[in-house]
Amino acid sequence: MATASGGGEFVDKFPDEAAVIKASFLIAFVSLGIGAFFGLVQALHRTNVLRVIDSADYYTMLTGHGVLLAIVFTIFFLCGVFHWAVARSLDRPAESALFSWAWVGLMTTGAVLATIAILGGFVPNLGMSADVLFTFYAPLQAHPVFYIGLAMFIVGTWLSGADWFLSYRAWRQDHPDERIPLQTFMVLTTMIMWYISTLGVAVSVVFFLIPWSLGLIESVNPLLTRTLFWYFGHPIVYFWLMPAYLLWYTVLPKLAGGRLFSDPLARVVFLLFLLLSTPVGIHHQYLDPGIAEGFKFIAMTNTMFLLLPSLLTAFTVVASVEHGARQRGGKGYLRWLGALPWRDPAFTGMALAGAMFAAGGFSGMINAGMNINYLIHNTLWVPGHFHLTVGTAVALTMMAGSYWLVPQVTGTKLYSRPIGLLQVIMWFVGMVFMSNAMHRAGLAGIPRRTAEPQYQNFEFLTPIGSIFELRVQIALGGTLLFLSVVLFLFNILLTSLGEESDRPVDSHLPEPLSGPEGSPRILDNLAMWTGIAAVLVVLAYTLPLAGIIQNGGGLFGGGLPVPATVSAGFDLVLTTVTSAFNTLWGVVA
Amino acid sequence: MKLTKARALILIAFSVPVAIELRTVAGFFNVELPLIAVAVIEFLFLALLFVLYGLYGEGSESAA
Numbered sequence: 001m002a003t004a005s006g007g008g009e010f011v012d013k014f015p016d017e018a019a020v021i022k023a024s025f026l027i028a029f030v031s032l033g034i035g036a037f038f039g040l041v042q043a044l045h046r047t048n049v050l051r052v053i054d055s056a057d058y059y060t061m062l063t064g065h066g067v068l069l070a071i072v073f074t075i076f077f078l079c080g081v082f083h084w085a086v087a088r089s090l091d092r093p094a095e096s097a098l099f100s101w102a103w104v105g106l107m108t109t110g111a112v113l114a115t116i117a118i119l120g121g122f123v124p125n126l127g128m129s130a131d132v133l134f135t136f137y138a139p140l141q142a143h144p145v146f147y148i149g150l151a152m153f154i155v156g157t158w159l160s161g162a163d164w165f166l167s168y169r170a171w172r173q174d175h176p177d178e179r180i181p182l183q184t185f186m187v188l189t190t191m192i193m194w195y196i197s198t199l200g201v202a203v204s205v206v207f208f209l210i211p212w213s214l215g216l217i218e219s220v221n222p223l224l225t226r227t228l229f230w231y232f233g234h235p236i237v238y239f240w241l242m243p244a245y246l247l248w249y250t251v252l253p254k255l256a257g258g259r260l261f262s263d264p265l266a267r268v269v270f271l272l273f274l275l276l277s278t279p280v281g282i283h284h285q286y287l288d289p290g291i292a293e294g295f296k297f298i299a300m301t302n303t304m305f306l307l308l309p310s311l312l313t314a315f316t317v318v319a320s321v322e323h324g325a326r327q328r329g330g331k332g333y334l335r336w337l338g339a340l341p342w343r344d345p346a347f348t349g350m351a352l353a354g355a356m357f358a359a360g361g362f363s364g365m366i367n368a369g370m371n372i373n374y375l376i377h378n379t380l381w382v383p384g385h386f387h388l389t390v391g392t393a394v395a396l397t398m399m400a401g402s403y404w405l406v407p408q409v410t411g412t413k414l415y416s417r418p419i420g421l422l423q424v425i426m427w428f429v430g431m432v433f434m435s436n437a438m439h440r441a442g443l444a445g446i447p448r449r450t451a452e453p454q455y456q457n458f459e460f461l462t463p464i465g466s467i468f469e470l471r472v473q474i475a476l477g478g479t480l481l482f483l484s485v486v487l488f489l490f491n492i493l494l495t496s497l498g499e500e501s502d503r504p505v506d507s508h509l510p511e512p513l514s515g516p517e518g519s520p521r522i523l524d525n526l527a528m529w530t531g532i533a534a535v536l537v538v539l540a541y542t543l544p545l546a547g548i549i550q551n552g553g554g555l556f557g558g559g560l561p562v563p564a565t566v567s568a569g570f571d572l573v574l575t576t577v578t579s580a581f582n583t584l585w586g587v588v589a
Numbered sequence: 590m591k592l593t594k595a596r597a598l599i600l601i602a603f604s605v606p607v608a609i610e611l612r613t614v615a616g617f618f619n620v621e622l623p624l625i626a627v628a629v630i631e632f633l634f635l636a637l638l639f640v641l642y643g644l645y646g647e648g649s650e651s652a653a
């Protein structure tokens with residue numbers, strides 16, 4: 001990893017980049033505020049503690065919550081972090097500030113359009129709505145503006161990736177023999193994964209959903225749009241996680257007072273995510289009848305392999321943090337934990353986020369098991385799970401990271417560390433209440449995505465405690481989480497309004513204990529890894545997609561569905577390949 | 590080791606998941622713990638922490 005750029009704060013050295021990052025963060029935080037407010041309303045509504053909206057509007061709000069938090073907040077923040085990481089680790093500004101502003105502008109326009117389409121659902125006579133939830137596959141249909149906004153947003157992210165690749169190419173010309181600096185390596189591998197996976201939604205949105213919502217085509221094949229969504233829907237979880245990992249690997253050890261344990265191990269982890277993120281999407285479709293069980297089994301197996309990079313990360317990050325604690329005088333088997341800088345909200349927030357991620361990983365293993373998934377599928381367990389992962393491991397790391405990053409781009413000191421500390425702890429406690437109760441409620445069979453999960457003549461049962469307690473815990477947790485976001489936003493706002501300081505934060509990042517020198521050069525061969533990732537995707541998806549098209553009545557649906565078998569997909573591939581071969585043969589001969 | 594405000598807050602934070610699932614753990618040993626017992630235990634823990642903070646906390650004389 002390149003050492004911190006010598007002398008001068010980030011904002012002084014890279015004023016254009018700092019402005020782009022500030023804009024990205026601003027949009028991320030506005031989305032966070034609105035999304036968290038919706039979350040509070042939902043949590044109170046579904047538990048019947050307080051109902052301020054009509055239950056008929058619940059899906060409008062839930063769509064807003066999912067899209068604003070899981071798509072807009074996370075990805076804008078990611079763009080800010082990646083822009084910072086590339087400029088910092090390559091020690092050079094972006095090739096063209098205008099180009100950077102172009103992707104910020106395109107993504108913002110797209111996000112605003114999609115949000116308008118969603119919020120339109122609250123205005124009865126507007127004729128515009130997008131109550132399709134953040135998963136937006138057919139048969140639910142949104143106003144075309146929603147899909148067009150989404151498409152613009154995604155193209156914007158493609159351009160942002162291009163921006164970082166251009167920086168890298170320019171850097172490479174000046175440094176032909178050097179290893180790719182670690183942070184840039186992380187950004188580039190993540191973006192390659194993103195390019196591969198967004199292809200799926202792009203096809204779904206551009207070829208099916210937009211023409212369908214405009215009335216240009218009569219019908220779509222719903223299972224095809226679902227599968228294309230999940231083709232992208234699993235890699236997006238790693239797209240959320242990778243900026244958090246980048247911060248855990250390169251910043252958290254420093255905050256703990258130490259250094260990253262191993263640079264090559266970090267590279268291996270990012271490569272494994274590049275390879276394994278995409279060919280697993282079908283694990284979200286274990287209950288879809290149109291996909292043969294065999295393909296689901298393959299997706300499950302690939303998913304279990306993903307455990308490996310996750311465990312490598314847990315090991316490396318904890319080892320680095322322990323090293324930091326021992327540098328600070330920590331001793332003993334566990335007593336070193338006390339020597340960590342708990343007073344620092346950036347450290348504490350990230351550490352708590354990591355701890356919750358471990359819990360989220362355990363509940364994720366339940367989701368990933370093909371048979372045990374039936375127990376919790378579409379229950380409140382699932383939101384319980386992903387509020388630990390994206391909702392905490394990612395969101396809390398981003399908030400905690402902001403306490404260290406925002407001062408670097410504003411040049412002002414953090415307004416209040418104690419409030420920051422209170423904020424991250426409040427998030428942890430709130431999420432313990434909300435997520436734990438959601439998991440338990442899911443085990444009792446309470447469905448997710450339901451405004452009023454209270455039924456006549458039927459009682460959900462819990463082995464311990466009561467449903468009433470779970471409802472109270474969800475409502476209480478949601479309230480604490482919302483208050484935590486309010487504290488965060490105020491702290492950041494007051495920080496940005498503060499006085500300029502010469503040294504707003506200690507931004508130096510030390511070298512890893514074990515650097516990249518000894519590791520094989522092949523790790524940096526991005527073209528090769530991209531090729532392997534693409535092959536894995538083709539292997540995992542060709543047959544299932546062919547089967548879905550054939551059994552589901554064609555590309556645009558409409559035909560009669562037939563039961564799914566592995567061989568149906570195989571037949572289609574075979575006939576397509578033979579007819580293509582025959583045509584080719586006809587031309588040649 | 591000094592019981593700073595930050596350390597105390599962390600201990601409180603980690604006591605919450607333990608308290609919430611205390612009845613499950615007790616259930617493993619066939620002990621049926623009522624909700625009120627959990628509340629009392631958590632309260633006692635907080636009280637203990639409060640006392641310790643008074644004794645060894647920031648600003649106290651006897652801090653090690």
Ligand code: HEM
Pocket residue numbers: 035036037039040042043046062063065066069070073074133134135383387390391392395447448449450451477478479481482485
């Ligand atoms: C203020 C904090 C939050 C509260 C109170 C909250 C509350 C909720 C509740 C109660 C649901 C379940 C609704 C249902 O299934 O009926 C939900 C769903 C969801 N939340 Fe949150 N949440 C919060 C923060 C977050 C964050 C930070 C993220 C991601 C970064 C997030 C992402 C999601 C997603 C993706 C869904 C699923 C939407 C769907 O089913 O379509 N939430 N949230």
Ligand SMILES: [Cu+2]
Pocket residue numbers: 233234237281283284
């Ligand atoms: Cu997944």
